[in-house]
Amino acid sequence: MRVTKYLHSCLLVDTGAARLLIDPGRFTFVEGRVTPEDFGELDAIAVTHHHPDHADPDALSAIIRRTGAPLLGDRQSAERLAAYGLTVTVVEPGPHRIGAMTVDAIRADHEPVLADETPANTAYLIDGRVLHCGDSLHPVLFAHRGVDLLAVPVMGPYLTERLVAGFIAQLNPVAVVPLHHGYAKEFFITQRYDTYRPYVEQLGVTWHGLREPGDTALL
Template identity: 40%
Template sequence: MKISKYLHSCLVFEQDGFKLLFDPGTFSFAEGIVTPDMFKEVDAVIITHIHPDHFDPENLKKVIELSGAKLYTNKQVAAETEKLGLHAEVISEGDLSVGPFNLKAISVIHEPLLDNPTPEMTAFVINEKVLHPVDSFEEKLLEHKGIELVILPTMAPFCTELKIADFADRLQPKRILPVHDGFAKEFFLNQRYENYARHSDAKGIKFINIKPIGETVDV
């Protein structure tokens, strides 16, 4: 299984020639560096929640039109995609298969934001190797302590580095793939990720300083 990053929280998982796209949101497309054409060969798309940095209606529609990919999401997002003429298979908690991927869907609570309603949000365990908590640090996610890799939000208005590091320290994954960083300048990103890497190394966790566009990690 390969995971490729396309700015912020936009990820492509690939296995046996099947490509699964997560959260192509507005932050990924904002500067025109990432375009819908890059995802014309994806087979399926998952949207984890309705926030625009994870869900970009206009560009999602382009991706689906180009690729013919099947769309999976929760009820709240599905209500919006129907308005675009895009039918989605609604995900509920539990196990599901998407192509060769075995997924466990977990309903989680988004970390609090200023004057912002809490969205319906779905986290995932992928192939029993990867935890994708999305924008949540709920205690129940720690049931997956020791997992091979966690996709970790590392910058956000809803958290601090101390909170992020505490979650990772308690989860004790073997590796960390950082996301939720699409609004940061490169010099700042490099500085903070050096700090995260030093902290993680001291805890016996490998922090992967992945480049933001198209670089791949094998799991």
């Protein structure tokens, strides 16, 4: 299995049998370092929630036009993205098949934000091996302790270092990919990685930084 990161929270998971793109959001594309043409053929696209840094309507439209891949998400995302002419196939909690790939949709509350509404958030577990949390550190995800690869937000207005570190320790994955820092300067991302990496590694967990667009971890 190959997991490729394209800035912020955007991951491409390629099992060899199917290719799933998760959370192509605005911060992935805003600097022009990644384009909607960079992902190759896709079997599906999934969004964890409707915030634009996870679901960029313009990029999604371009990717769908090029690949014909279906767009998956929760009901709230379907309602919000319909305003941009996008059709979202609603995935209810539980397992779903994308070709030979199994994707478990997990309702995991978005972390609290300074807004009138906190969006619904869906985490995705791919073939029981890769867990993309979206913007959630909810205890419901502890059911997947020991997962091969945990893709987890490490920066954001709703996070502290101790909250993230405790979540990783509770889940005790084999490896971690840090997400949700696409708005930060490179020197600050380096500082964050230098803080998190030693803590994660002392837990016996592998740290996959995947700093540059297209950096890949092999499972």
